[in-house]
Amino acid sequence: MKFRALFVFLLLACFCLSLAQGSYENCCLSYVDSVKPSVKKAVRSYRTQETDGGCNIQAIVFKLRKGKVFCANPEISWVRTLMKKLDAKNKKVENRKKSG
Incomplete structure (x- = not known):
């Protein structure tokens, strides 16, 4: 009886750990081919996704106005x-904050 309980406990522990590993990743799995100019204007920021951890592709993740x-x-x-346009825009905003 003790062996069965221990076996079930270890099995559940392994199952929970395997679920927890993938639950923290927020990875891109594919790319968009193109976007409309209106979507490009709505982009507010970006981040770089590297191929470390659970992410298999290198990508740029653009964030739009509404999240x-x-x-x-x-x-x-x-x-x-x-990316260059966003960097220039953000640099301009930072310079305004420093001077004013």
Whole structure:
């Protein structure tokens, strides 16, 4: 009886640990091919997803005004251009805050 209880406990512990490993990841699994200009204007920020941990693809995760996100391939030219525009915009905002 004790052996069965111990076996069930260990089985449940392993099951819970395996579920917990994947639950903390928020990874892109694919890229968008293109986005409309209106969507590009709605982008507020971005972050880089690396291929470490549970994420298998490198991606740029763009965040829109209302909290929605989309993932893009960092090697595509429109993605790099959009990142540069966001960086320049954020730098301009930081400079205004420092001077005023």
